[in-house]
Amino acid sequence: MNIFAPVGRAFFTLLAQIGRLTMFLVEVVSSCFRPPIYWYHIGQQMMRIGYFSLPVVGLTAFFTGGALALQIYLGGNRYGAEAIVPQIVVLGITRELGPVIAGLMVAGRVAAAIAAEIGTMRVTEQIDALTTLATNPIKYLVVPRLIAAVVTMPILVAIGDSIGVMGGYIVSTQSLGFSSGIYLKNTLDFMKNEDVISGLYKAAAFGFIIALMGCYNGFNSKGGAQGVGAATTNAVVTASILILAANYFLTSILFAK
């Protein structure tokens, strides 16, 4: 039994995947700039991707902010630095936790929904039907989702940031004995524009990843219900991993000084 054969096969499969994804990406991005653009569908997808993700993103951001405040208070307490809670909460939320947690939640919700919908259209030949009706499926299905995700993710994260900071504020003032005025003043004094803006850049990138992985996996799903299930799982897993990896690289680029 040659142990190199399966390793080599896995490696070539990976290379083929990357190649297919790159070709898909090139086709999608070039389609974004060529008419027709389906404005109505972009609006519809903005509602589905952005607006309907608000409760999920808001709730997770709120509890994350609250837990962050508690942890920093308890950790800071060890060497008498518990007053630093507002500064660390706002920094942690806007730079890291806001975009990453929103990205992961939206990946679970939206990448899965996109992959399942497009995957079902693939296996029931609806995508082929689009082609026979002289409608480019990339432009009709993929481009609106991609644009909607890239535009709405920063808005979602901006709202999520505010709710996250509010979560920290409520926990701090209600159970940790911070005074409301001092907490808000420390938050606003410490926060810089670039903290928030860097998080919004990340959010746009995560939106791109989410829509791309949902559409790519859906488009390439095979077989019946099982194939669509596999595509959905792959979409969420690959989107989540790519979000975390991209977060690291974006952090190192955005804060390289």
Next chain:
Amino acid sequence: MTTPKIELRGVKKRFGPKVVLDGIDLVINPGESLVVIGGSGTGKSVTIKCVLGILRPDEGKIFVDGEEVTHINGRARDKVLRKFGMLFQGAALFDSLTVWENVAFGLIQGRGMGRRQARDIAVEKLAKVGLGSEVINLSPSELSGGMQKRVGLARAIAADPDIIFFDEPTTGLDPIMADIINDLIVDTVKDVGATTLSITHDMASARKIADRIAMLYKGKIIWHGPVSEIDNSGNPYVDQFIHGRAEGPIKMEVRG
């Protein structure tokens, strides 16, 4: 001699190591109804998808109205696709749209027609396949299989295409509904004067809608001729297939 409506010359297609089409030569003349028969997995659907440009053949040439379409893309492809209508095996209706929006889809998206005018045409085409105005605002999932096929047929003929493809039009229907769909196909085709290519393994359907029959086996056309000669083809493969016998020269690959 007239230009054939569709011509395939030596079309080959493989998926990985599996050769699906091994040099298909096929001519369909204007106004003719050709039915391609063959077992499951012999490449019938792949043939149709190659003509439509959904799949690209590895070798060979495809002509539509004498114009080579094998490798065209973008606008040129869209222009050719406007000549086609297609009825899919599972109807392939868009489940996010209503019945009339499905029928009008090619008119609105493909040709930029206004919604009101497209809706009128959709209602007229739906009436042609025997569906009344009570279904136009339903969603496809609320319809039975036979009704979905009818809507699919209405969508295929909505833009009065020159060429209509039927992919297993009677699969999954009871024999009576299958016959109704066959009659509708014959009637609607006569009505719009279209050239048709159908693929099926239902011999009753093939006999009803075909002018000519071609049989596909192992990626090649092994026999073709007028429908009247199918019973005297002298070809043991064709005989085995049309009589549905397990014994004969065709060995089913039970293990794919």
